[in-house]
Amino acid sequence: MPRPTRESYGDQKPPFSYIALTAMAIWSSPERMLPLSEIYRFITDRFPYYRRNTQRWQNSLRHNLSFNDCFVKVPRRPDRPGKGAYWTLHPQAFDMFENGSLLRRRKRFKLHKGEKDSLNAELAALASFNRAFLARQAGAPPPQAGLPNGSMYNPSSTFISRPSPEPPEAPDTAALLPQGPRPRRAFTIDALLEPDPRRSSPSPPPPQLPPQLPHCPLPLPPPYLLAAQRYHAELLAGLQQSCLPPLWTWRDTSQFSHYTLNS
DNA sequence: AGGTGTTTACCGCGCC
DNA sequence: GGCGCGGTAAACACCT
Numbered sequence: 001m002p003r004p005t006r007e008s009y010g011d012q013k014p015p016f017s018y019i020a021l022t023a024m025a026i027w028s029s030p031e032r033m034l035p036l037s038e039i040y041r042f043i044t045d046r047f048p049y050y051r052r053n054t055q056r057w058q059n060s061l062r063h064n065l066s067f068n069d070c071f072v073k074v075p076r077r078p079d080r081p082g083k084g085a086y087w088t089l090h091p092q093a094f095d096m097f098e099n100g101s102l103l104r105r106r107k108r109f110k111l112h113k114g115e116k117d118s119l120n121a122e123l124a125a126l127a128s129f130n131r132a133f134l135a136r137q138a139g140a141p142p143p144q145a146g147l148p149n150g151s152m153y154n155p156s157s158t159f160i161s162r163p164s165p166e167p168p169e170a171p172d173t174a175a176l177l178p179q180g181p182r183p184r185r186a187f188t189i190d191a192l193l194e195p196d197p198r199r200s201s202p203s204p205p206p207p208q209l210p211p212q213l214p215h216c217p218l219p220l221p222p223p224y225l226l227a228a229q230r231y232h233a234e235l236l237a238g239l240q241q242s243c244l245p246p247l248w249t250w251r252d253t254s255q256f257s258h259y260t261l262n263s
Numbered sequence: 264a265g266g267t268g269t270t271t272a273c274c275g276c277g278c279c
Numbered sequence: 280g281g282c283g284c285g286g287t288a289a290a291c292a293c294c295t
Contacts, residue, residue: 018285056286062268063288083267
């Protein structure tokens with residue numbers, strides 16, 4: 001029996017859960033992260049069924065994004081204004097589909113309490129960076145960026161961490177980073193503006209960033225732009241290590257049931 | 264105002 | 280029957 005192609009679904013409801021549809025959309029994007037509106041667009045572009053009753057399924061999809069730990073909300077970069085955050089997949093969730101098939105999930109992806117806490121702390125720090133960034137841009141004295149207790153910001157730590165009894169306010173997972181230990185740096189604009197010592201040694205190239213959006217309303221001073229790009233790149237580094245091909249391959253571009261894990 | 268995000272509740276279905 | 284999962288509805292808060 002031939003497998004259904006993307007087109008053959010027509011107005012029929014595709015056999016994918018909202019989690020699978022969202023994962024498809026995220027994986028299909030160059031940065032492995034999309035705003036909600038782009039996830040909607042991906043789905044309606046490919047599956048005509050979802051061009052109707054948009055309020056119903058979009059509500060369900062939003063519910064899934066918030067409810068499932070496999071989806072991570074990443075604050076927008078300050079130089080990319082717009083509504084809503086970006087959504088990406090938690091790297092530990094990339095194997096949640098059995099044999100790589102989007103038709104079947106192994107089990108619900110659930111973060112441990114400590115992991116969730118440290119992830120939230122890190123993302124809150126990024127959001128705080130945005131506020132400080134914009135305040136500084138507006139000429140106001142910058143608020144104390146970073147975590148409320150003044151702890152240091154260690155990019156990517158949360159995404160690579162394993163379950164551990166460590167308190168969330170002191171994540172120390174540098175040893176688990178792919179490139180080896182990374183020096184901690186203060187999570188302030190000034191610290192991020194400083195030259196990064198890691199760049200001086202041979203290392204894997206940073207994640208590719210897309211060209212700047214042409215409609216950025218306020219041209220930012222380049223150093224701040226660099227700082228914004230840097231923190232996003234560092235955040236995404238952990239994700240890209242886990243999520244990007246060659247881990248995953250489209251088996252058939254005409255359908256979406258066979259993203260498969262490469263061995 | 265409308266889009267986005269969170270949370271709670273309920274229901275149906277499949278599996279054990 | 281209990282449980283886990285997926286889908287849906289709805290209320291509410293927040294943000295642009």
